[in-house]
Amino acid sequence: MYLKSSYEIRDKYLRKDMLPTIFCPGCGIGAVLQYTLRAIDDLGLNQDEVVWVSGIGCSSRVPGYVNFDGLHTTHGRALAFATGIKMANPDLKVIAFMGDGDAAAIGGNHLIHAIRRNLDITVILINNFTYGMTGGQVAPTTPKGLRGTTAPYGSFENPFDIAELAVAAGANYVARWSVFNYLQGINSIKKALQKEGFTLVEFLSPCPISFGRRNKLKTAPELIKWYQKLSVPISKAKEMSPEELKGKVIIGEFIDRDRPSLVKEYEAYKKRAKKAMRWEE
Amino acid sequence: MRYPFPVGAVDFIQGDEAIARAAILAGCRFYAGYPITPASEIFEAMSIYMPLVDGVSIQMEDEIGSIAAVIGASWAGAKSMTATSGPGFSLMMENLGYAIMTETPLVLVNVQRSGPSTGQPTLAAQGDLMQAIWGTHGDHSLIVLTPATVQEAFDMTIKAFNLAEKYRTPVILLTDAEVGHMRERVYAPHPDELELIYRKLPANEEEANYPFGDIHGDLVPPMPVFGKGHHTYVTGLTHDEKGRPKTVQSEIHEKLIKRIVEKIEKNKKDIVDYEAYELEDAEIVIISFGIVARSAMRAVKELRKKGIKAGLLKLNVLWPFDFELIERIAERVEKIYVVEMNLGQLYHMVKEGANGKAPVELIPKIGGEIHTPKEIIERIKDNLRWG
Amino acid sequence: MAKEIYTKYKMAKYLRKEALPTALCPGCGGGTVLNAFANAIDQLGIDPRDLVVVSGIGCSAWIASPYFLADTLHTTHGRAIAYATGVKVGLPDKKVVVISGDGDLAGIGGNHLIHAARRNIDITVILVNNFIYGMTGGQVAPTTPFGAITTTSPYRNVEHPLNIAETVTSAGASYVARWTTFHVYQLIESIKRALSVKGFALVEAISQCPVQFGRRNRMKTPTEMLRWFQKNSVPLSKARNMSPNELEGKIVVGELVNREKPEFTEELNSLIEEVSEHYGLGDNNAD
Amino acid sequence: MIIRGDEPEQIRLLKKLYPKGNYFMQGDEAIAYGALFAGCRFYAGYPITPASEIAETMARELPKLKGYYIQMEDEIGSIAAVIGASWTGFKSMTATSGPGFSLMQENLGYAIFTETPLVLVDVQRSGPSTGQATKGAQGDFFQARWGPHGDHPIIAISSTSVEDSFWETIRAFSLSEKFRIPVLVLADGIIGHTREQIKIPDPTEVEIVYRKLPTSDEEAKYPFGDVHGDLIPPMPLFGHGYFTHVTGSTHKENGLRDVYTPEVHDRLVRRLHKKIELHKTEIQKWEEYYIEDAEILLVSWGVSARPSLGAVMKGRKKGIKVGLFVPKTVHPFPGERIKELSKNVQLIIVPEMNLGQVILEVQRFVRDEVPVIGVNKIGGVPLTVEEILKEIESSAERSRHRSAD
Amino acid sequence: MGWVITMQIRLAGFGGQGVILAGVILGDAAAIEGLNVIQTQDYGSQSRGGHSIADLIISKDPIYDLIVTKADVLLALAQLGYESTKESLREGGLLIVDTELVQPDKEFTGAPFTRIAEEEVGLALTVNMVALGYLVAKTNVVKKESVEEAIRRRVPKGTEEINLKAFRIGYEEGTK
Amino acid sequence: MRKEVLIGGFGGQGVILSSVILGRAAAVYEALYSVQTQAYGPQSRGGASKAEVVISDELIDYPKALNPDYAVLLSQQAYEKYLSLVKEGGIVIVEKDLIPNRNEELEKNFKVYVIPFTKLAEESTGLSLTMNILTLGFLVKLTGIVSEDAIEKAVLDSIPKGTEHLNLKALKKGFELGEKALKGEL
Incomplete structure (x- = not known):
């Protein structure tokens, strides 16, 4: 595979007047953004027909940096806004760029219901285990025992497994990688973008400043090592006992299926309505 | 164009139903809602009509999601509406503020019931007047219309869409359980008789670069809707005329908020009706x-x-x-x-x-x-x- | 008639008499659930004074609140579990039970449901799933079967229903079971187990709404609906060997999960102990 | 076990953890410490700038006092958990800012209607919508009054400095407990993030109020009845065997819902309003500076009151007869007192960090008496002494000309 | 430089330089001395790399303003911080800069704080303490001992000594 | 001309539907103004049911019945609750079999017609459910508030497909009865 230089990608897709980004050094969002843009580039998607939607948080600032139509909305509600965009104009491809707090804490309900409806959308979910923008509070994804400013003695709650939840709610495609799995990441995004229905690619992404600093994971190398220890490929996980899997995060493709999408179902619905009214045979 | 209800004719219908029909005639093609007494009849009528006129009516998981979807649809170019009552109206306050800040045209119907809280769900009240004006946080302005008869509910729905599109603002139609549930004689004009306003679109690429700039001197920027290659960025953060977030410059905040408020205030003559x-x-x-x-x-x-x-x-x-x-x-x-x-x-x-x-x-x-x-x-x- | 019920019906002692008769329609499954709940309480010998029942908005929210004679908190739409979280933290020794409907707990309240399951807070949720928003007149719910007719899906539902029990299981609950109002005894047993488990417990009770759901979907009478439950229920053990196609439109019943996991209020209280120890704040350190 | 905050064990802990003396802290922290001293032992919240420091302080300190901090999945859940905890007997609090405050409106209405004591802190930031997240503002004044749907009363208080935030938070809890009503603290991002000195008192010097509890089973039967003739019903807590029923639907004195009888609704909603009206003198609080001979009166609140006072003092030095009125309880608004004062002044100036909200309230009371002008500033930078002084001076100049005519 | 009643001090840099912590410590020191003080800050939404400003008003009289209206002292640790704040320095005010990172266009004093932190203290992160020491020496706004007490209270546990060292080196530099 | 009609009964009698049909006949087929409102009570399912129709040739201000000119009372409860509201000299139509206890003193103020509508409906159409349409026919014929043609069209607009024949039969039976009443033959 020929990889374009990151300069080429940047020049083609980023809004220059918005740079530099607000992301801290060592933050993983930039990398995932690059994977997403590469996937778009590889697929040759029309820049004019892709809309980026986001909520509130560091990851949600991304639509500001990319030169596409973008809707930066309220906290947790990105997928509800996206439902309107997609259903009002199904020709648009909609990408939601979200953080874990945004998607799975305050926005958890919109997430599971958008999945249930099988809304045609690709969610790129940055999971950095914390609320980075507000200063590192505990998140529903924070691994047990790790610290946040609102869990100064270590989180005592059980964390969410977002990917597993997405599968249970009925998504068409779900994959999870760490930001260091860049080829798998790009391929998963490409797959997701080509599918109808709800697709989600979750990235374990470092936040050295708000999360790492409090948990002795200050530098990128420390984080890489931690992710390597933390993550288990799905194939391997299948052979492991629940005891062995405790505290681990499984990475890989969780589901790849083709249930009919909301846009398709609604098209059929309109036909059905007209038939019921005898407007059409 | 074929309509699933009589046009250019008189009918005998509920206020809620009249609002739904008028919205369809006003060109509304996206509705998102959530069941709540006494506004559910609007939603139910929309569910019947929308697929027939190639529009969308969708039930969201809550009222927060409903107004969010409506804002999204408006940026995708559709005239959009949602309807609710007290408790749902309270839930919508945050995203109502977002719509004001991003100058998103939409119509929000509040069929008032007796509150506070769950109160008396089936009975009428006019207790949400101040909330409609002041319910969301921060300095802001918007338009609030209120009908007294079913015919007015019909006419004002059309007016609400026209004002929303003309001034790029959310418009609240503040009705109540009594008007919503009563049946009255209503004349629905033929669409040809209607004067409908559609939002001003950018005339060229240069105009599209300033989705929040007063480029015509009338305080209302043209709206570059999504999917036309304008690459517009919309945010609820304080933003400059190009839409770029500017969260620490007080002059930019002052300029933006003053324009949003003045856009309504200076056009008072056109809007006010009694x-x-x-x-x-x-x-x-x-x-x-x-x-x-x-x-x-x-x-x-x-x-x-x-x-x-x-x-x-x-x-x-x-x-x-x-x-x-x-x-x-x-x-x-x-x-x-x-x-x-x-x-x-x-x-x-x-x-x-x-x-x-x-x-x-x-x-x-x-x-x-x-x-x-x-x-x-x-x-x-x-x-x-x-x- | 009412008098007769009070004298003969054993569970009447658990009911708030001044609130009766209930507002439930004839044939509603809510009564069955109330009865099952009262029986479970009775069989476990739980003192109603050790019980707080929380509910949201909708017909099913009324099943126990106000009709059950305990402390009852009737809250806003979708938020019952969040209110219950505050109650449980404040009263960790009491049984906190949420009884409410599918639209309330899994529609607007879906987020509180999955987060409470994730925390594994010791609350028992009896989710009465009747596939519809009954109180507001029969609108489509996130549980409405694909293809069913409601007032806001007049040409058949295009959305897929949420598998509530499965979603709550994957979110991390200690105990999850699903039964229908046809399976009364199993329902009572599951509620008993749910009340006994330390952690988040969900009993999804599929229930009939002949007036708003059945009427529009060719099942006008409660018996028709119960027959439908009977015909379509598949025990979990059998379902495991069935293909997704075969399972389409079926109701999988049984205990989905029953596991021991760390519980929220216990973790919270042990954290407080740790902190107190760490800072030397205990009584023995009194200055 | 419910922790009320005034037991000997709690006093001992407070003394040990926060010895009496001088501290240097932010307004947000002062609010948190005020809550701790008031006996707040339950906090539920959700991260939001610029209120997160309150949550962070509570998360750090509450476990030391055997109290509970929990972080919910959103702001709606936060206030819901706070209401639930309040019915178990905890003094409870949540804090948020604009967007979160908007989300809480529905459940705030519930708390008002069910007469649930709680304190809700809104650290105001520059809005609408997400606006300027790190910048302070005073733009939620009317939202605080009218945010939830339906007719309802509310108490809202606003402090003017870091130390004031400590004491006003304690007062918020006292009013909330005493009158069984949610009390809003309208803080702002400027004071919230400003550090200055504050004297932390000995806990025994702080007067703590706890809600009235039923003294008999008979009283407990009417959780929403005016059983004592003071319009404030005792609150039968959960877990005491009272079998209390609490609902946000219109309810009778015994708590059971009745949503069809107009008189029941009328009686309940009017009692809620009268409860506040009747005790208004106790609820309202204000400060007055140099008003005896003032010809120009400043009315200013919250963060703007401080530079206003500076401007008044400078104006006095220049020989301008100017005074200042600072409402500390902003709802119910002490308009009657301003009306009284207005009889002797020629002009009222209202400096505030919004496009004109309190000024409307002032005008409503005095518009027929004296002209009222605003000094308004938005964008997150506080008003300065000089800016306000300029307005005072030019007003004084104008009125001198007028009287010369 | 002697000071009479009120001193307005502005510290400017970019996120990560510890500007705000320096402001907090200086404010705390003033509070320890029983002076009136208010300390505020302004920063970009990013945690790192954006502008970062700490403001202090220290006074023997009550303070009524909440922001620095005209700075008597401006400490700039980065060109970005300098450019955005230089207008706020009053005529004849004292400008202190990191001489290797800021090129001012008016009269100034200063030292290469960052290099000193790296080379003499051995930890670049302590640049804020070095600069603070220098500022305190130049202005005498508070006593050296009060700042040292404030440092002990405010810096993360285990880093007290290195921060004190940095402060003292900076203070020495300022008395030169 | 402002005419107020009150219809009271219990759930399942078709009270609301008949008020809608009457309002519709006036608004759509007579070019009159009309408002129809209904009360929501605690027992909307099987409990009391009340609907009002105001018809006028000019814009209707107050939309509810102040002193009904015509009242149709189909249950004992409705009779007791609403009879006293009727305007002096107004027309009161009473379902005979369902209202056993009557207030003869009060009735002296009105023109009262007492008819076993339910029984007649059952006899003429075989379906007691058509009672509301039959009663409507009677009211229209007796009062002339709208034309027979208008009410017939409004009935056809409002009833489920396949029941036209039955309902029209009931309506006609109502007209017949009304005719008799006008002639004083009842």
Whole structure:
């Protein structure tokens, strides 16, 4: 595979007047953004027909940096806004760029219901285990025992497994990688973008400043090592006992299926309505 | 174009139904909602009509999601609407602020019921007036219309869409359970008879670069909708004219918010609407709105019969508020009565408008039943006797 | 008639008499659930004074609140579990039970449901799933079967229903079971187990709404609906060997999960102990 | 076990953890410490700038006092958990800012209607919508009054400095407990993030109020009845065997819902309003500076009151007869007192960090008496002494000309 | 430089330089001395790399303003910080800069704080303490000992000594 | 001309539907103004049911019945609750079999017609459910509030497909009865 230089990608897709980004050094969002843009580039998607939607948080600032139509909305509600965009104009491809707090804490309900409806959308979910923008509070994804400013003695709650939840709610495609799995990441995004229905690619992404600093994971190398220890490929996980899997995060493709999408179902619905009214045979 | 209900004809329908039909005629092609009494009938009618006119009607997981979807659809280019009642209206406050900040045209119908909290779900009230104006956080402005009859519910829905599109702002149609559920004769014009306004789109690429700039000098920027290659960025953060977030520069914030507020304030003449009944020689004026204005109208007629020079000012637009109009009236009358189905909300604004030129008295009522004309008349007569 | 019920019906002692008769329609499954709940309480010998029942908005929210004679908190739409979280933290020794409907707990309240399951807070949720928004007149719910007719899906539902029990299981609950109002005894047993488990417990009770759901979907009478439950229920053990196609439109019943996991209020209280120890704040350190 | 905050064990802990003396802290922290001293032992919240420091302080300190900090999945859940905890007997609090405050409106209405004591802190930031997240503002004044749907009363208080935030938070809890009503603390991002000195008192010097509890089973039967003639019903807590029913639907005195009888609704909603009206003098609080001979009166609140006072003092030095009125309880608004004062002044100036909100309230009371003008500033930078002084001076100049005419 | 009643001090840099912590410590020191002080900050939404400003008003009299209206002292640790704040320095005010990172266009004093932190203290992160020491020496706004007490209270546990060292080196530099 | 009609009964009698049909006949087929409202009570399912129709040739201000000109009372409860509201000299139509206890003193103020509508409906159409349409026919014929043609069209607009024949039969039976009443033959 020929990889374009990151300069080429940047020049083609980023809004220059918005740079530099607000992301801290060592933050993983930039990398995932690059994977997403590469996937778009590889697929040759029309820049004019892709809309980026986001909520509130560091990851949600991304639509500001990319030169596409973008809707930066309220906290947790990105997928509800996206439902309107997609259903009002199904020709648009909609990408939601979200953080874990945004998607799975305050926005958890919109997430599971958008999945249930099988809304045609690709969610790129940055999971950095914390609320980075507000200063590192505990998140529903924070691994047990790790610290946040609102869990100064270590989180005592059980964390969410977002990917597993997405599968249970009925998504068409779900994959999870760490930001260091860049080829798998790009391929998963490409797959997701080509599918109808709800697709989600979750990235374990470092936040050295708000999360790492409090948990002795200050530098990128420390984080890489931690992710390597933390993550288990799905194939391997299948052979492991629940005891062995405790505290681990499984990475890989969780589901790849083709249930009919909301846009398709609604098209059929309109036909059905007209038939019921005898407007059409 | 084929319509799933009679047009250019009279029908006998509920207020809720009238709102749904008028929305379809106004060009609304996206509806998102969530069940709530007494607004569900709007949603149910939309569910029947929308797929037939190739529009979308979708039920979201809550009211927060409903208004969010409506804003998204508006940026995708569709005229959009949602409807709710008290509890749902409260939930929508955050995203209503987002729509104001991003200058997103949409219509939000609040079929008021008796609150606070769950209150009396099936009974009417006018208790959300101040909330409609002040419910979301921060300095802001928007437009609030209020109908008193089913025909007005119909006409004002069309007007609401026109104002929303013209001024790129959310418009609230503040109706109530009584108007929503009553059936009345309604004339639905043929679409050819209607004057519909569509949002101003950017005339060229240069204009599209300033989705939040006053480029025409009328305070209303053209709206570059999604999917046309404009690559517009929309955010609820304080933003500059290009839409870029500028969260620490106070001048940019001041400029943006002042324009959003002035856009409504400076066009007050165009937006404000009211009906004056027997006002010319009135010594006593009742100011009222919505369903109870009809009781007040009846009361005025009865008082006139008794030789009391009463008049009625029925407000059709509650915000922007014409304080000067109230002052002009106050200058030439002896007393103003405010009749409303709450414990005093419009009253505060009337009092401020009257500017001490005439005493203002409140005739409130809560509990779900509208004022009877008798209640109004007796209160006024009582005062005449003693005052 | 009412008098007769009070004298003969054993569970009447658990009911708030001044609130009766209930507002439930004839044939509604809510009564069955109330009865099952009262029986479970009775069989476990739980003192109603040790019980707080929380509910949201909707017909099912009324099943126990106000009709059950305990402390009852009737809250806003979708938020019952969040209110219950506050109650449980404040009263960790009491049984906190949420009884409410599918639209309330899994529609607008879906987020609180999955987060409470994730925390594994010791609350028992009896989710009465009747596939519809009954109180507001029969609108489509996130549980409405694909293809069913409601007032807001007049041409058949295009959305897929949420598998509530499965979603809550994957979110991390200690105990999850699903039964229908046809399976009364199993329902009572599951409620008993749910009340006994330390952690988040969900009993999804599929229930009939003949007036708003059945009527529009060719099942006008409660018996028709119960027959439908009977015909379409598949025990979990059998379902495991069935293909997704075969399972389409079926109701999988049984205990989905029953596991021991750390519980929220216990973790919270042990954290407080740790902190107190760490800072030397205990009584023995009194200055 | 419910922790009320005034037991000997709690006093001992407070003394040990926060010895009496001088501290240097942010307004947000002062609010948190005020809550701790008031006996707040339950906090539920959700991260939001610029209120997160309150949550962070509570998360750090509450476990030390055997109290509970929990972080919910959103702001709606946060206030819901706080209401639930309040019914178990905890003094409870949540804090948020604009967007979160908007989300809480529905459940705030519930708390008002069910007469649930709680304190809700809104650290105001520059809005609408997400606006300027790190910048302070005073734009939620009317939202605080009218945010939830339907007719309802509310108490809202606003402090003017870091130390004031400590004491006003304690007062918020006292009013909330005493009158069984949610009390809003309208803080702002400027004071919230400003550090200055504050004197932390000995816990025994702080007067703590706890809600009235039923003294008999008979009283407990009417959780929403005016059983004592003071319009404030005792609160039968959960877990005491009272079998209390609490609902946000219109309810009778015994708590059972009745949503069809107009009189029941009328009686309940009017009592809620009268409860506040009747005790208004106790609820309202304000400060007055140099008003005896003032010709120009400043009315200013919250963060703007401080530079206003500076401007008044400078104005006085220049020989301008100017005074200042600072409402500390902003709802119910102490308009009657301003009306009284207005009789002797020629002009009222209202400096505030919004496009004109309190000014409307002032005008409503005095518009027929004296002209009222605003000094308004938005964008997150506080008003300065100089800016306000300029307005005072030019007003004084104008009125001198006028009287010369 | 002697000071009479009120001193307005502005510290400017970019996120990560510890500007705000330096402001907090200086404010705390003033509070320890029983002076009136208010300390505020302004920063970009990013945690790192954006502008970062700490403001202090220290006074023997009550303070009524909440922001620095005209700075008597401006400490700039980065060109970005300098450019955005230089207008706020009053005529004749004291400008202190990191001489290797800021090129001012008016009269100034200063030292290469960052290099000193790296080379003499051995930890670049302590640049804020070095600069603070220098500022305190130049202005005498508070006593050296009060700042040292404040440092002990405010810096993360285990880093007290290195921060004190940095402060003292900076203070020495300022007395030169 | 302002005419107020009150219809009271219990759930399942078709009270609301008949008020809608009457309002519709006036608004759509007579070019009159009309408002129809209904009360929501605690027992909307099987409990009391009340609907009002105001018809006028000019814009209707107050939308509810102040003193009904015509009242149709179909249950004992409705009779007791609403009879006293009727305007002096107004027309009161009473379902005979369902209202055993009557207030003869009060009735002297009105023109009262007492008819076993339910039984007649059952006899003429075989379906007691058509009672509301039959009663409507009677009211229209007796009062002339709208034309027979208008009410017939409005009935056809409002009833489920396949029941036209039955309902029209009931309506006609109502007209017949009304005719008799006008002639004083009842």
